[in-house]
Amino acid sequence: MRLFLTAFFATVLWAPVSWAQDAAGAVGLDERINQTISPVTNAIAGIVFYSVPITDDVGLPVIVVWLVVAAAFATFYFNFISVRAFRHAVDLVKGDYSNPKDAGEVSHFQALATALSGTVGLGNIAGVAIAVSIGGPGATFWMILAGFLGMSLKFAECTLGVKYRNEYEDGTVSGGPMYYLSKGLAEKGMGGLGKFLAVFFAICCIAGSLGGGNMFQANQSFQQFVNVTGGEASFMADKGWLFGLIVAALVGVVIIGGIQSIAKVTEKIVPFMAIIYVTAALVIIVMNYDLVPAAFGAIIGGAFSPEGVAGGFVGALIQGFRRAAFSNEAGIGSASIAHSAVRTKEPITEGLVALHEPFIDTIVICTMTALVIVITGVYTAGSGMGGVELTSLAFESAFSWFPYVLALAVILFAFSTMLSWSYYGAKCWTYLFGESRSMDLLFKLIFCIFVVIGASMNLGPVVDFSDSAIFAMSIANIIGLYILFPVVKAELTSYWSRLKSGEIRKYTSSEAAE
Amino acid sequence: MADTLLVGVDGSEGGTRAAKFASKRAKESGARLVVAYVIEWSPYTFNTPQENEQRHKRREEEITRAESEVIQPLVSAMKGEGIDAEGVVRHGHAAEVLSQLAREHKAGQIFIGRLGMSKLKAMLFGSVAGSLVQVSPVPVTVIP
Numbered sequence: 001m002r003l004f005l006t007a008f009f010a011t012v013l014w015a016p017v018s019w020a021q022d023a024a025g026a027v028g029l030d031e032r033i034n035q036t037i038s039p040v041t042n043a044i045a046g047i048v049f050y051s052v053p054i055t056d057d058v059g060l061p062v063i064v065v066w067l068v069v070a071a072a073f074a075t076f077y078f079n080f081i082s083v084r085a086f087r088h089a090v091d092l093v094k095g096d097y098s099n100p101k102d103a104g105e106v107s108h109f110q111a112l113a114t115a116l117s118g119t120v121g122l123g124n125i126a127g128v129a130i131a132v133s134i135g136g137p138g139a140t141f142w143m144i145l146a147g148f149l150g151m152s153l154k155f156a157e158c159t160l161g162v163k164y165r166n167e168y169e170d171g172t173v174s175g176g177p178m179y180y181l182s183k184g185l186a187e188k189g190m191g192g193l194g195k196f197l198a199v200f201f202a203i204c205c206i207a208g209s210l211g212g213g214n215m216f217q218a219n220q221s222f223q224q225f226v227n228v229t230g231g232e233a234s235f236m237a238d239k240g241w242l243f244g245l246i247v248a249a250l251v252g253v254v255i256i257g258g259i260q261s262i263a264k265v266t267e268k269i270v271p272f273m274a275i276i277y278v279t280a281a282l283v284i285i286v287m288n289y290d291l292v293p294a295a296f297g298a299i300i301g302g303a304f305s306p307e308g309v310a311g312g313f314v315g316a317l318i319q320g321f322r323r324a325a326f327s328n329e330a331g332i333g334s335a336s337i338a339h340s341a342v343r344t345k346e347p348i349t350e351g352l353v354a355l356h357e358p359f360i361d362t363i364v365i366c367t368m369t370a371l372v373i374v375i376t377g378v379y380t381a382g383s384g385m386g387g388v389e390l391t392s393l394a395f396e397s398a399f400s401w402f403p404y405v406l407a408l409a410v411i412l413f414a415f416s417t418m419l420s421w422s423y424y425g426a427k428c429w430t431y432l433f434g435e436s437r438s439m440d441l442l443f444k445l446i447f448c449i450f451v452v453i454g455a456s457m458n459l460g461p462v463v464d465f466s467d468s469a470i471f472a473m474s475i476a477n478i479i480g481l482y483i484l485f486p487v488v489k490a491e492l493t494s495y496w497s498r499l500k501s502g503e504i505r506k507y508t509s510s511e512a513a514e
Numbered sequence: 515m516a517d518t519l520l521v522g523v524d525g526s527e528g529g530t531r532a533a534k535f536a537s538k539r540a541k542e543s544g545a546r547l548v549v550a551y552v553i554e555w556s557p558y559t560f561n562t563p564q565e566n567e568q569r570h571k572r573r574e575e576e577i578t579r580a581e582s583e584v585i586q587p588l589v590s591a592m593k594g595e596g597i598d599a600e601g602v603v604r605h606g607h608a609a610e611v612l613s614q615l616a617r618e619h620k621a622g623q624i625f626i627g628r629l630g631m632s633k634l635k636a637m638l639f640g641s642v643a644g645s646l647v648q649v650s651p652v653p654v655t656v657i658p
Contacts (some may be wrong), residue, residue, distance in 0.1 A: 095557050104573040104605025106566045107557030114561055171571035260562065267560040340565035484526075513564040 006056025041465035071149035082151035105343030106477030115338035118420030123327030128391035135319025138302025140370035141322025147362025150330030161336030175340020177333035202428035212466035213421020217414035243454030281368035333477035396419035528627025
């Protein structure tokens with residue numbers, strides 16, 4: 001087995017180099033990788049994004065409706081839990097309700113921070129730019145609305161993730177949709193369906209991990225790298241595969257080589273990059289305070305009657321919803337895997353903490369990006385530009401040096417998102433193929449190969465594949481959520497009444513003595 | 515009821531000196547002695563998913579190691595001398611946990627060792643002795 005893997009890895013590493021030599025003449029290597037992979041990704045995207053035509057040139061993807069309806073249903077079914085429990089969730093994150101006896105275990109804060117580092121990433125920087133460049137400023141409004149609705153959905157899936165996780169003899173835990181789909185539905189007498197959905201979810205999650213969690217990240221960080229090193233003239237301009245190999249090597253060192261110190265450093269730098277990013281955005285907004293009302297006007301006006309957007313109102317709405325879902329991953333099920341590691345007796349508390357994830361990710365960070373793009377007006381000037389280049393241009397118009405900071409932020413965000421998704425993917429892979437070290441290793445090798453492919457391709461096919469793989473996860477996840485919503489409701493009702501009656505109280509220092 | 519004394523140890527030489535000093539005092543006065551090992555930990559750190567998954571297991575390992583390598587030898591030696599000694603291992607910030615333990619066990623005094631850090635180092639990394647003196651509910655004796 002080991003020999004096989006070594007040979008496999010060697011082949012994969014050397015193949016691009018030999019192609020590069022062949023391809024030096026006519027077509028660039030990046031172009032060849034692109035031509036080979038695009039038909040496949042286009043076919044997959046075509047199935048997942050089956051659209052109902054609304055007008056001649058715009059269709060409404062069924063999958064977007066699927067997500068938004070589920071998020072809206074959860075919001076009403078749990079009676080606006082995202083508003084009701086917002087304050088209580090803050091107290092939970094602060095640790096006011098954590099038993100001091102559990103000191104040393106994974107805290108609510110740590111589970112939230114880990115899940116956030118998987119979601120806060122390029123979706124917030126590049127995804128928003130894509131939404132605004134295609135859907136106009138109005139897409140921002142729909143993005144915020146989708147973020148708000150997504151909070152309730154995230155609450156449900158993270159509660160279930162903790163409730164139905166596996167706790168092993170050695171003290172490690174595994175949770176996520178594959179476990180609540182199989183175990184939760186079995187409790188409801190639908191074991192067969194549960195098993196099927198769990199397997200379907202796991203397959204999609206592996207694809208999502210390779211797509212949105214990997215190729216999209218590699219692609220966008222390469223774009224920004226080329227951007228700051230001189231654009232077309234950059235020495236790296238047509239060497240996406242080389243950039244991919246370097247990133248793949250770094251990812252490989254961490255996830256295969258087990259060099260956790262790199263991961264630890266990344267996890268510590270990323271929150272600061274997020275703070276720098278948001279601060280820079282706030283500074284630009286404050287500097288242009290006179291333009292803010294107009295920007296909000298454009299966002300709200302554009303939401304209902306956009307000008308020059310393909311498909312008008314529906315076009316803006318689709319872009320907003322689509323990017324929000326891609327950014328905060330509510331209904332997708334991925335974050336549930338990360339949240340499941342928390343130590344708590346009440347699964348509902350982790351669900352409540354998870355409410356903050358779409359809030360921070362979409363309502364705060366995505367809105368900042370959107371405001372900067374709208375205020376600086378680059379979305380009209382930079383025609384033909386999408387993704388991270390547009391965001392970079394918007395920040396550059398205020399601070400000429402910011403693209404360099406952004407390049408660093410993008411690469412670090414991308415790196416931490418890749419690490420998180422490699423974990424999600426590996427969890428699903430081992431769920432399907434058995435929890436053995438060799439299976440884990442095999443997946444991680446495949447993961448590294450996709451870094452190279454992602455960096456070499458054009459943006460279009462990469463976005464389509466990333467979106468379709470990630471959205472496909474929601475098909476199985478949300479079917480299961482509808483069936484399990486009553487379980488979450490029962491947990492919530494019980495917890496909420498004990499909280500109101502004072503049975504569940506904050507721990508004060510004197511009480512901890514008991 | 516006899517007095518209770520609390521001593522913080524961490525496997526270092528300073529901690530051992532503090533334990534010796536405290537057991538001498540306990541023997542003289544016939545006080546009960548609580549020997550505490552605090553494993554430095556904060557709920558507000560950023561971890562990788564792998565670390566979170568393994569956390570419960572690691573915590574158990576950390577506690578077992580602290581007990582078997584530091585607490586047990588000290589406590590059994592103290593018991594051998596006829597002292598009513600008890601060991602405890604906790605996670606958290608050393609100064610906060612020691613203050614907390616002093617309240618829990620109604621200890622009359624806390625003994626700790628010190629690292630002998632330079633001023634600069636103490637300013638950068640914070641010293642347990644320095645912060646414990648500020649937050650402790652009872653007198654603190656720092657053993658050089």
